[in-house]
Amino acid sequence: MAMLNIDNLHAKIDGDHGKEILKGLSLTVNPGEVHAIMGPNGSGKSTLSYILAGKEDYEVTDGSVSLDGEDLLEMEIDERAAKGVFLAFQYPIEVPGVATMTFLRSALNAQRKKRGEAEISTPDFLRLVKDKAANLGINQDMLRRGVNVGFSGGEKKRAEILQMAILEPKLCILDETDSGLDIDALKVVSEGVNALRSPDRAMIVITHYQRLLNHIVPDFVHVMHKGRIVRSGGKELALELEANGYAEYQQDAA
Amino acid sequence: MNAEIRPIRTPAEQAFIAALDGLPASGDRLADLRLAAARSFAEHGLPHRRVEEWKYTDLRTLMREAVPVAGTAAVAEADARATLLRGVEARRIVVANGAVVPELSDLADLEAGLSVTTLAAATAAGDEVLSRIGGILPGRYDAALALNTALARDGVIVTVAPGAVIERPIHVAHVFAGASAAASYARSLVVVGAGAKLTYAESFEGPEAMAYQANSATEFTVGDDAHLDVVRLQEEGTGAFHLSTLLFDVGRQAQVHAFSFGIGAAVARTSLYATLSGESSHVGFNGATLLKGRQHADSTLLVDHQVPGCESRELFKTVLDDQTRGVFQGKIIVRQAAQKTDGRMMSRALVLGDEAEMDNKPELEIFADDVQCGHGATCGAIDDDLLFYLRARGIPHKEAQSLLVQAFVGEAIETVEHDGLREALVERAEAWLKARA
Numbered sequence: 001m002a003m004l005n006i007d008n009l010h011a012k013i014d015g016d017h018g019k020e021i022l023k024g025l026s027l028t029v030n031p032g033e034v035h036a037i038m039g040p041n042g043s044g045k046s047t048l049s050y051i052l053a054g055k056e057d058y059e060v061t062d063g064s065v066s067l068d069g070e071d072l073l074e075m076e077i078d079e080r081a082a083k084g085v086f087l088a089f090q091y092p093i094e095v096p097g098v099a100t101m102t103f104l105r106s107a108l109n110a111q112r113k114k115r116g117e118a119e120i121s122t123p124d125f126l127r128l129v130k131d132k133a134a135n136l137g138i139n140q141d142m143l144r145r146g147v148n149v150g151f152s153g154g155e156k157k158r159a160e161i162l163q164m165a166i167l168e169p170k171l172c173i174l175d176e177t178d179s180g181l182d183i184d185a186l187k188v189v190s191e192g193v194n195a196l197r198s199p200d201r202a203m204i205v206i207t208h209y210q211r212l213l214n215h216i217v218p219d220f221v222h223v224m225h226k227g228r229i230v231r232s233g234g235k236e237l238a239l240e241l242e243a244n245g246y247a248e249y250q251q252d253a254a
Numbered sequence: 255m256n257a258e259i260r261p262i263r264t265p266a267e268q269a270f271i272a273a274l275d276g277l278p279a280s281g282d283r284l285a286d287l288r289l290a291a292a293r294s295f296a297e298h299g300l301p302h303r304r305v306e307e308w309k310y311t312d313l314r315t316l317m318r319e320a321v322p323v324a325g326t327a328a329v330a331e332a333d334a335r336a337t338l339l340r341g342v343e344a345r346r347i348v349v350a351n352g353a354v355v356p357e358l359s360d361l362a363d364l365e366a367g368l369s370v371t372t373l374a375a376a377t378a379a380g381d382e383v384l385s386r387i388g389g390i391l392p393g394r395y396d397a398a399l400a401l402n403t404a405l406a407r408d409g410v411i412v413t414v415a416p417g418a419v420i421e422r423p424i425h426v427a428h429v430f431a432g433a434s435a436a437a438s439y440a441r442s443l444v445v446v447g448a449g450a451k452l453t454y455a456e457s458f459e460g461p462e463a464m465a466y467q468a469n470s471a472t473e474f475t476v477g478d479d480a481h482l483d484v485v486r487l488q489e490e491g492t493g494a495f496h497l498s499t500l501l502f503d504v505g506r507q508a509q510v511h512a513f514s515f516g517i518g519a520a521v522a523r524t525s526l527y528a529t530l531s532g533e534s535s536h537v538g539f540n541g542a543t544l545l546k547g548r549q550h551a552d553s554t555l556l557v558d559h560q561v562p563g564c565e566s567r568e569l570f571k572t573v574l575d576d577q578t579r580g581v582f583q584g585k586i587i588v589r590q591a592a593q594k595t596d597g598r599m600m601s602r603a604l605v606l607g608d609e610a611e612m613d614n615k616p617e618l619e620i621f622a623d624d625v626q627c628g629h630g631a632t633c634g635a636i637d638d639d640l641l642f643y644l645r646a647r648g649i650p651h652k653e654a655q656s657l658l659v660q661a662f663v664g665e666a667i668e669t670v671e672h673d674g675l676r677e678a679l680v681e682r683a684e685a686w687l688k689a690r691a
Binding site for chain 1: 255550637638640642643644645646647648649650653654658660661662664665
């Protein structure tokens with residue numbers, strides 16, 4: 001069974017005169033697969049990631065999304081997370097006053113509780129964070145600070161991957177994780193993501209540029225334009241896009 | 255022809271005036287002070303919305319019912335009711351219905367340089383320290399203070415000798431005890447000598463759903479180079495009227511920090527008056543208020559920079575749920591002589607309830623030309639993006655809200671220096687949030 005099944009998804013910005021952004025998008029993702037979604041600005045890539053995570057600013061007008069056969073769109077935001085959906089934000093938000101450790105622990109325990117699992121013990125939790133943080137070059141000082149507060153762009157992205165490593169989601173959605181990263185940071189982040197690749201876990205990597213896909217090699221590449229997937233192929237499609245740009249698709253649509 | 259204008263007095267005002275009629279005619283300084291306060295109350299009555307400083311807290315309307323002056327509390331009941339800050343290692347003094355309860359108070363083995371007595375004992379002994387009562391003036395008529403001055407018979411008097419460093423905090427636990435609503439008055443005095451150091455905590459509590467009135471006033475005289483930390487926790491019962499007045503006189507290069515945490519009472523008003531009379535002092539007056547149901551809480555401050563080079567900081571956080579109303583009125587006065595003053599005041603409100611209301615009124619009155627002063631006020635709901643971020647990581651809605659509210663008030667609570675007291679306040683904030691969830 002497919003892990004994620006998006007069928008003919010239509011969505012608009014919430015409100016009476018909301019603009020339609022997704023116009024019949026379909027995508028099937030199986031466990032173990034890495035799908036890259038590429039496309040020009042404004043094609044609806046980030047909207048797709050927000051709708052999967054459950055952001056309330058959008059209204060789904062048609063189509064369906066199921067996760068392991070269950071209707072994802074009916075679930076609360078936190079319920080989706082507990083079921084294994086994780087969105088690595090393009091612009092991770094600063095949460096002043098909530099220490100990163102408190103945040104990670106609250107999130108992990110809330111998810112475990114919802115799944116009917118026992119809360120993690122303090123020593124186990126500290127060990128888990130210490131191991132994962134070290135791999136990503138995140139020091140104790142960053143963990144003590146408020147979530148993302150005073151972090152550089154690269155540090156925020158690494159912190160997102162740390163959250164992902166600790167929460168161990170089954171479906172990772174990475175929204176423009178490469179934006180704002182220099183080449184060294186890109187390497188660290190990509191290594192963190194690659195370490196999480198596994199036969200039970202799927203990933204959707206949203207990116208504007210091919211660069212990231214040199215590090216996180218996808219199984220499938222999809223081109224998104226005007227709210228739909230207009231072309232799908234293997235990883236070589238990304239190279240083709242890099243060479244020719246998106247002009248071809250923009251002309252098609254005109 | 256002259257017509258005599260008689261103001262119409264509410265039942266509460268009549269009861270106060272009747273209580274004031276029983277004051278002894280004259281005699282010593284304290285008796286005269288009480289009479290003067292009684293006269294001014296009889297003239298002005300309870301403040302209402304046309305009195306600028308009480309515009310948002312119309313006491314005349316809010317406090318209509320008359321209650322008698324409270325009698326002596328039973329020791330066992332007072333003991334059972336005084337639960338706040340009990341886990342904090344401190345010298346504890348219990349004040350029940352406005353009177354110090356010696357059986358419940360730790361008045362022995364005082365540290366060198368520390369003297370603790372009661373207003374009642376000092377009055378009986380004709381103690382010289384009494385001359386300091388009423389020594390700090392608010393600079394304007396204040397009805398709550400006038401009633402306190404006229405009617406308080408007891409309270410705590412703490413004196414720290416110059417240079418003495420008192421490590422163990424003093425905790426004055428105010429409780430209301432009794433089967434029916436009544437009014438209590440406590441008047442305290444804290445004198446911190448030059449170069450001395452003290453941490454002073456006050457807590458307030460009483461029975462639920464009873465319209466008792468608790469009126470407390472404390473004067474703090476802080477000597478040159480002295481260091482005073484004041485921590486207050488107000489968790490009166492849900493039906494209570496809480497009126498408190500804090501008066502500070504701050505000496506040269508002294509450091510004063512006061513934090514007020516308000517959770518309880520149906521109506522609470524805390525007025526803080528600070529006179530900075532010695533150069534280069536540093537004061538911080540901070541607070542946090544958590545409101546639910548139909549609670550009304552008012553924090554009013556007046557910081558008067560009279561001399562050059564002082565620094566004052568105010569940060570007040572208010573969380574308003576349901577149909578509550580919060581008020582912040584802060585005023586910084588910079589006198590002409592007070593050059594190089596650095597004053598900053600900020601009030602932030604987080605509105606959770608659709609029908610809650612926050613009134614912010616920051617004011618600056620500056621007569622000197624070389625100063626740095628600023629004030630700000632914000633009022634808003636929980637940021638949806640923050641909430642989404644937390645929920646996207648699996649934290650349920652209510653819990654995510656709690657984390658964000660805790661972070662919001664945390665910034666103010668963090669300013670409390672004493673570890674035990676700060677942790678106790680954090681614990682009270684958590685309990686409030688837990689009760690809400």
